[in-house]
Amino acid sequence: MDRENRSKIYVIIIIVVLLIILGVVGYFLFGMLNSDNSAKLSGTEQTASSSVSSDSKTASKDKKPKNPIDFKAVNKQNNEIVAWIKVPDTKVDYPILQSQTADDFYLHRDVNRNSSYAGSIYMEYCNSSEFSDRVTVLYGHNMINGSMFAQLHKFEDKSFFDSKKHRYFYVYQPNRKLTYEVVSAFVYDDRHIMNSFNFAEDEIFEKYLDMIQDPRSYTKNVRKLNRRLTTDDKILTLSTCLNSGDGRYLLQGVLVKDELTR
Numbered sequence: 450m451d452r453e454n455r456s457k458i459y460v461i462i463i464i465v466v467l468l469i470i471l472g473v474v475g476y477f478l479f480g481m482l483n484s485d486n487s488a489k490l491s492g493t494e495q496t497a498s499s500s501v502s503s504d505s506k507t508a509s510k511d512k513k514p515k516n517p518i519d520f521k522a523v524n525k526q527n528n529e530i531v532a533w534i535k536v537p538d539t540k541v542d543y544p545i546l547q548s549q550t551a552d553d554f555y556l557h558r559d560v561n562r563n564s565s566y567a568g569s570i571y572m573e574y575c576n577s578s579e580f581s582d583r584v585t586v587l588y589g590h591n592m593i594n595g596s597m598f599a600q601l602h603k604f605e606d607k608s609f610f611d612s613k614k615h616r617y618f619y620v621y622q623p624n625r626k627l628t629y630e631v632v633s634a635f636v637y638d639d640r641h642i643m644n645s646f647n648f649a650e651d652e653i654f655e656k657y658l659d660m661i662q663d664p665r666s667y668t669k670n671v672r673k674l675n676r677r678l679t680t681d682d683k684i685l686t687l688s689t690c691l692n693s694g695d696g697r698y699l700l701q702g703v704l705v706k707d708e709l710t711r
């Protein structure tokens with residue numbers, strides 16, 4: 450083989466080697482670019498996923514509880530229905546009425562304004578129907594058949610009172626749910642609470658709060674709350690007759706949540 454042919458072979462070998470080197474370099478560059486794009490896509494998907502997850506959590510937090518009461522229907526029945534009360538594991542599941550003409554109108558009238566010895570659950574006109582007063586009182590008869598507020602007496606049983614299932618009761622209004630934590634349940638005298646205490650005065654309201662949290666009476670069940678009640682709290686008092694003798698049986702709750710409903 451002459452020198453000229455050998456030179457041609459060397460040139461071909463060099464070109465082949467260079468092509469192989471370029472191919473290998475190109476392969477690795479292509480792999481790196483794909484890897485980088487994959488990482489970018491993965492990051493975008495993770496961000497989107499994170500955003501969806503965050504939005505989902507926000508939506509979950511913002512999700513309103515369902516209102517079980519059709520207030521459009523009940524207000525057609527009687528436009529003096531201002532709310533609805535539910536006390537778990539009792540028969541207390543009733544509309545709350547407030548007469549615009551006489552405080553005791555629903556003492557012996559049903560929700561349709563018809564004469565009824567059992568009456569209705571009602572509040573007096575001195576209380577705001579928005580439950581915005583420091584103390585709001587609801588009245589209901591202690592019926593022998595267990596209706597109206599008779600089953601508030603279940604809270605006399607300490608095991609019933611202490612049960613976590615009976616820690617809260619609820620008041621519903623259009624697009625609104627009020628959650629009350631049970632503070633205490635006890636026998637009280639027959640004084641008219643709203644006429645006997647000027648709750649606008651901090652000192653008087655503080656004494657009332659101390660009284661409903663005082664566990665010393667043998668007739669009183671008191672829940673140990675996470676804090677002492679203050680003048681910023683709102684109390685809902687459920688009042689009914691005793692099973693015997695004079696006086697009232699009171700279930701006291703403090704407002705712990707006021708939320709919108711759907």
